Amino acid sequence: MTGAQLLFWILALGACGGAIAVVIAQNVVRMAFWLIVSLGSVAGLFFQLHADFVGATQLLIYVGGTVVLLIFGVMLTASGPFLKIKTSTAELLLSAGIGGLVFVMLYTAVAGVDWNRAGADVIGAGRIPRDQFEEFVAGLEASDRERLESLYMLDESTDDPVYRLPPGRLSASDRDFLVAAWNAQERLNRPPAAPEGGTARPIGLSLVGLRPDRDLGADADSRLSTGYLLPFEIISVHLLVVLIGAAYLARAKRRTDAGGAP
Amino acid sequence: MQPILAGVTIRSFLHDSVGLSPTWAAALAAFLHAFILINTFAVLPLVFIWAERKISGRIQDRLGPTRVGGRFGWLQGLADGLKLIQKEDLVPAAADGMLFRMAPYLACMAAFTAFMVLPFSDGWVAFESDIALFLLFGILSLEVLGIVLAGYSSGSKWALFGGMREAAQMVSYEIPLAIGALVPVVAVGTLSLVEIGRMQAGWIWNWLVFTNPFVFLAAIVYFTAATASCKRAPFDLAEAESELVAGFHTEYSGMRWSFFFMAEYAAMFLVSGVASILFLGAWHTGIGPLDAALESARISGRAADSFYWPGWLANLFGAAVFMTKGSLLVCVQIWIRWTLPRLRIDQVMMTCLKYLLPMTCVLFLGAVLWPLAMTQLTGRTQLFTTPFGERIHPPTDADETALRDASPAAPESGAGSAPADTTSSLVIGHWSLDIGDSPPPPPPPPPAHLAQEGGFQ
Numbered sequence: 001m002t003g004a005q006l007l008f009w010i011l012a013l014g015a016c017g018g019a020i021a022v023v024i025a026q027n028v029v030r031m032a033f034w035l036i037v038s039l040g041s042v043a044g045l046f047f048q049l050h051a052d053f054v055g056a057t058q059l060l061i062y063v064g065g066t067v068v069l070l071i072f073g074v075m076l077t078a079s080g081p082f083l084k085i086k087t088s089t090a091e092l093l094l095s096a097g098i099g100g101l102v103f104v105m106l107y108t109a110v111a112g113v114d115w116n117r118a119g120a121d122v123i124g125a126g127r128i129p130r131d132q133f134e135e136f137v138a139g140l141e142a143s144d145r146e147r148l149e150s151l152y153m154l155d156e157s158t159d160d161p162v163y164r165l166p167p168g169r170l171s172a173s174d175r176d177f178l179v180a181a182w183n184a185q186e187r188l189n190r191p192p193a194a195p196e197g198g199t200a201r202p203i204g205l206s207l208v209g210l211r212p213d214r215d216l217g218a219d220a221d222s223r224l225s226t227g228y229l230l231p232f233e234i235i236s237v238h239l240l241v242v243l244i245g246a247a248y249l250a251r252a253k254r255r256t257d258a259g260g261a262p
Numbered sequence: 263m264q265p266i267l268a269g270v271t272i273r274s275f276l277h278d279s280v281g282l283s284p285t286w287a288a289a290l291a292a293f294l295h296a297f298i299l300i301n302t303f304a305v306l307p308l309v310f311i312w313a314e315r316k317i318s319g320r321i322q323d324r325l326g327p328t329r330v331g332g333r334f335g336w337l338q339g340l341a342d343g344l345k346l347i348q349k350e351d352l353v354p355a356a357a358d359g360m361l362f363r364m365a366p367y368l369a370c371m372a373a374f375t376a377f378m379v380l381p382f383s384d385g386w387v388a389f390e391s392d393i394a395l396f397l398l399f400g401i402l403s404l405e406v407l408g409i410v411l412a413g414y415s416s417g418s419k420w421a422l423f424g425g426m427r428e429a430a431q432m433v434s435y436e437i438p439l440a441i442g443a444l445v446p447v448v449a450v451g452t453l454s455l456v457e458i459g460r461m462q463a464g465w466i467w468n469w470l471v472f473t474n475p476f477v478f479l480a481a482i483v484y485f486t487a488a489t490a491s492c493k494r495a496p497f498d499l500a501e502a503e504s505e506l507v508a509g510f511h512t513e514y515s516g517m518r519w520s521f522f523f524m525a526e527y528a529a530m531f532l533v534s535g536v537a538s539i540l541f542l543g544a545w546h547t548g549i550g551p552l553d554a555a556l557e558s559a560r561i562s563g564r565a566a567d568s569f570y571w572p573g574w575l576a577n578l579f580g581a582a583v584f585m586t587k588g589s590l591l592v593c594v595q596i597w598i599r600w601t602l603p604r605l606r607i608d609q610v611m612m613t614c615l616k617y618l619l620p621m622t623c624v625l626f627l628g629a630v631l632w633p634l635a636m637t638q639l640t641g642r643t644q645l646f647t648t649p650f651g652e653r654i655h656p657p658t659d660a661d662e663t664a665l666r667d668a669s670p671a672a673p674e675s676g677a678g679s680a681p682a683d684t685t686s687s688l689v690i691g692h693w694s695l696d697i698g699d700s701p702p703p704p705p706p707p708p709p710a711h712l713a714q715e716g717g718f719q
Contacts, residue, residue: 003285029414033361036368036407056397064403068433071410075426200393200453 007048014041028074032067039063053200130154130161148181207232295388299377307527308339310592317593318600349516356417357513365415366514366521369408373525373532376401380535381456383545383580384560392454395447398536399440402491405525406432409493412522413510424509427499427607434611435490435497438618439533442484445622445629446470446477446540450650455536459544461653463557466548468647471541474636476628481541483621485591488533490610492526495599499607527592534591535584542587545580556580 018038025031039062046055087095133152137145151174152163170178202212209227272294276287312327315338319326331337353362378401379394381387391397406429413425449470450458462469471481490497501509511522538544546553556576563573605613633643643649 003289027358029358029361029411033364033411036404040404052391052397053393056393056400060396060400060403064400064406064436068403068406068410068429071407071414072426072429075410075414075422198392200396 004048008045011041011044011048014038015045029071032071032074035070036063036067039067051199053203128152128163130163133163144181147177151178292388295378299388300374303374303377303528304524306531307524308343310527310530310589310596311342311523312336312339313589313593314596314599317596321597321600343520346516346520351517352513352515354417354513358415358417361411361415362513363518365408365412366518366525367408368411369405369525370521372401372404372408373528376532377528379455380532381459381539381544382584383577384460385456385564386577386581387456390454390456392452392457394455395443395453395458395536395540398455398532399436399443402529402532403433403436405529408522408525409510412514416510416513418513420512421510424499424501424512428493428510431497431499431607431610431614432491432493434614435487435618438483438614438622439487439491441619441622441626442480442487443536443540445480445484445625446473448626448629449473449477449632455539455544459539459546461650462543463546463553463653464648465550465553466543468653469541469543469546469548473644473647474629474632476625476632477541480622480625480629481537483618483625484540485537485594487614487618488537489595489598490614492530492533492595494526494530494595496602496605497610498599498604499610530592530595531588534595535588537591538584538587542591544587545577545584547583 015038018034018036018041021034022031022038025034039058043055043058043063046052046058137148140148151165151170153166155162155164165178205212206225207227207229209224209229211225272291276282276290277284280287282290312335316326316334327335327338329335330341353359376398378388379391379397381390381394387394409432410425410429413421413423413428416422416425446458447453450461452458458470466472471478493499493501499509501511511519514522546556556579559570559572559576560580561573563570563577566573636643636645
């Protein structure tokens with residue numbers, strides 16, 4: 001087991017174990033503590049996937065915001081010194097049923113992914129334009145070049161010939177070789193001054209419409225993609241409306257007496 | 263991990279030269295960084311507690327500690343630490359045991375982990391990230407949880423009230439703190455603390471606090487919000503001795519109490535360090551020729567093949583300057599504490615919500631519109647200093663090759679990093695690059711063997 005796998009198992013244990021502990025714990029504030037553990041481990045998993053911006057946002061928003069809000073709510077509304085929650089058997093059975101259904105749904109979704117191809121189509125390595133492929137392959141050693149060319153298939157049916165990764169299972173060594181190749185290719189294309197992770201700049205550029213996977217290197221007269229900024233702003237206004245609505249609903253209601261006593 | 267020894271990181275040095283596997287190299291490099299940081303994190307509170315007692319003594323016309331360690335009592339912090347270690351570990355009967363024990367570690371963990379992204383000099387940072395400031399505020403926001411859990415789980419009403427007030431205060435002041443820190447970020451254009459530090463080389467008017475009046479005011483607002491978020495007077499409701507016995511740490515004694523205070527003093531140094539990076543020139547002295555010489559040494563060190571002594575010494579000097587600036591700001595916080603009376607909780611919240619928050623929003627707007635207005639009116643983005651785009655040489659492929667782990671080739675086309683010759687008129691003029699004259703160096707070759715273990719990269 002490599003160090004990365006060990007770190008993954010520790011973080012996954014924190015995330016899942018913390019979530020189970022949230023459900024099992026009897027004291028509400030302890031539930032909030034285990035939620036901190038769980039959400040912090042998820043942030044760690046984000047960092048391990050080199051998504052540094054998302055990991056930092058997870059820490060700032062979820063752990064530093066949502067859980068604090070949770071703790072405030074618990075402390076302000078708790079009637080006894082340490083509030084305990086008791087669930088009846090019927091509620092347990094119902095929740096077990098719903099939980100089982102959700103688990104089945106998630107499992108079929110996860111099992112439907114073709115992990116064997118290591119997400120080739122997701123990162124766009126399923127089809128590579130010929131000039132990009134040949135430029136990369138030219139710098140390699142002979143054995144690596146041959147292996148890469150044997151795995152990819154040239155498709156000249158359209159005007160722009162592309163190299164395709166044919167469908168079907170890959171052997172484990174082929175898959176590892178391809179992953180190393182894609183990582184090396186990515187490293188070459190990584191923008192400068194972005195040492196570790198470096199996802200903030202692509203996210204920022206994507207917000208205004210310059211998506212690094214599509215628009216970087218495109219022709220000068222092609223249109224940029226739609227940026228994510230407008231949906232982002234719409235969602236923030238939506239959240240503001242929700243906050244105001246919740247504050248209005250939770251306001252202290254003034255009681256008016258018919259006799260008008262002060 | 264960052265290049266400390268010449269152009270290689272500690273991790274790649276351990277992997278390539280010493281021959282450890284990537285996992286062990288990364289783990290050992292991380293351990294070294296953590297070791298240095300935890301010693302810093304533990305020693306700084308000792309120094310600052312002594313400084314606080316001496317400064318407060320002098321402000322109050324008395325001497326402060328004078329016995330332990332000689333005439334100035336400078337070992338008083340150590341004596342306090344030893345006393346706290348040997349105290350009885352008390353957990354009240356009405357307390358929630360697990361949370362009571364966990365809370366100091368939460369607060370300490372948040373304050374300590376944020377040191378991970380704080381650069382002490384050019385490149386001397388445990389985890390360089392181009393979102394360093396964002397990550398720092400994300401981690402600092404976890405400290406509230408330790409305080410609130412401490413207050414709740416102590417099972418005492420003083421602690422509960424203190425914890426609630428403290429949580430409300432810290433959470434509210436995070437907003438002007440973050441937006442106030444965003445103002446220089448908007449002026450410079452990067453969240454990376456190392457980049458922001460590099461931008462401020464040169465004479466003292468290159469410091470970000472003099473960039474535009476909005477950043478100047480943002481420095482003051484940031485410092486106020488930082489003082490409040492560190493629970494320092496005049497915002498120290500949580501520890502209000504006259505009202506709440508001792509607030510959220512009433513029931514804590516011995517080493518658990520000292521964890522809270524290590525977290526507090528470390529957080530004080532942290533926000534002061536961030537203030538000095540964002541506003542006051544980071545690790546630069548502000549004296550033009552001296553900074554030019556130091557910066558040229560640092561740049562040569564970054565691009566060099568082997569260990570480059572002048573670069574390392576220049577960085578060491580920069581680290582000393584940075585620690586001095588951070589400590590001076592901590593002393594300002596101590597000075598404010600013993601000068602101003604304490605605010606009530608409603609005054610604290612009013613200051614944040616009615617004054618600091620609108621102020622920071624206006625400052626942010628002004629800082630965003632300033633280059634636009636300046637360009638329209640005067641044709642340049644800065645009043646009297648150099649525009650940011652010209653202050654720092656863009657990282658060339660030669661720099662990238664030197665910094666990258668996997669490439670073994672030395673950059674022959676290192677003309678970009680030679681400090682001697684230049685024809686462009688940049689800030690200091692002697693260490694800057696000749697931009698545009700030399701042809702771009704060829705792209706670095708891909709690693710020789712692709713079929714290596716993926717693992718840690």
